[in-house]
Amino acid sequence: MTQGVVFITGATSGFGRAAARRFARSGWPLVLTGRRSERLHTLKQELEGQTRVHTLTLDVRDAEAVREAVESLPEAFGSIRTLINNAGLALAPEPAQRVALEDWHTMIDTNVTGLVNVTHALIERLIATGSGASIINLGSIAGQWPYPGSHVYGASKAFVQQFSYNLRCDLLGTGVRVTDLAPGIAETEFTLVRTKGDQTASDALYRDTTPLEAADIAEQLYYIATLPDHININRLEVMPTRQAWSPFAVDRDG
Numbered sequence: 001m002t003q004g005v006v007f008i009t010g011a012t013s014g015f016g017r018a019a020a021r022r023f024a025r026s027g028w029p030l031v032l033t034g035r036r037s038e039r040l041h042t043l044k045q046e047l048e049g050q051t052r053v054h055t056l057t058l059d060v061r062d063a064e065a066v067r068e069a070v071e072s073l074p075e076a077f078g079s080i081r082t083l084i085n086n087a088g089l090a091l092a093p094e095p096a097q098r099v100a101l102e103d104w105h106t107m108i109d110t111n112v113t114g115l116v117n118v119t120h121a122l123i124e125r126l127i128a129t130g131s132g133a134s135i136i137n138l139g140s141i142a143g144q145w146p147y148p149g150s151h152v153y154g155a156s157k158a159f160v161q162q163f164s165y166n167l168r169c170d171l172l173g174t175g176v177r178v179t180d181l182a183p184g185i186a187e188t189e190f191t192l193v194r195t196k197g198d199q200t201a202s203d204a205l206y207r208d209t210t211p212l213e214a215a216d217i218a219e220q221l222y223y224i225a226t227l228p229d230h231i232n233i234n235r236l237e238v239m240p241t242r243q244a245w246s247p248f249a250v251d252r253d254g
């Protein structure tokens, strides 16, 4: 396998940061992005002993900033082999009828618009890499399975799934692979963000069970990116053993 650059969005926390560490361990050059530049700086310092690291402070919702950041990539980081579209968030776990419209917009702007902004900016570079290139999109079990409080978050991840499949159709013949990686419950800063900083709620969600860890998903990302060039995983849904579905809810009198 020819090694190339891995471009990771949302590398300041959770899956993205764990993926940066996993790919660095195998010597992949990294382009790491996120809004929190201090964290990017710290991660760069941590990983520079293992590989070359380039950081971009970037809000994926800003299409022009994304385009400029990609155009500004130094030549040594220009040949992208793997794009990990990971930046994303859930907000407002309460019922749809109580959610502020702004929170819905933020999820759509990040999980849908942000993901297409980055994909659009990098697609020509991935096609130039050709055989063995990958786009790995972070979907979610919420994109396939409904649950209360998922409203726009789940819908945005359903978009990620269908966009991934549709991209495969258009990229057929280019060698570029596309995967929708759909994790279940995983302990990161995800719930802290979702509850707008409620550490107690976050701790309660992960207490007394065994959620996925960020490193578990990083291993899946690395596995997908390093499969033989002729294999494409279309969708990979990963849950912890201690998570499953519930019965249908029924509204009853009384």
Ligand SMILES: NC(=O)c1ccc[n+]([C@@H]2O[C@H](COP(=O)([O-])OP(=O)(O)OC[C@H]3O[C@@H](n4cnc5c(N)ncnc54)[C@H](OP(=O)(O)O)[C@@H]3O)[C@@H](O)[C@H]2O)c1
Pocket (backbone or CB within 6 Å): 009, 010, 011, 012, 013, 014, 015, 016, 033, 034, 035, 036, 058, 059, 060, 061, 086, 087, 088, 089, 090, 110, 114, 138, 139, 140, 141, 182, 183, 184, 185, 186, 187, 188, 189, 190, 193
């Ligand atoms: N944890 C779970 O249970 C779970 C399950 C299924 C799917 N997922 C998905 O996995 C992905 C990663 O989530 P995580 O669990 O690792 O959460 P996390 O720890 O909160 O990390 C989210 C990352 O996304 C970045 N991000 C958010 N908004 C951004 C923006 N506008 N521009 C650029 N970067 C942005 C954050 O960086 P900055 O704040 O520095 O910008 C951060 O690095 C998300 O797409 C999430 O929906 C998570």
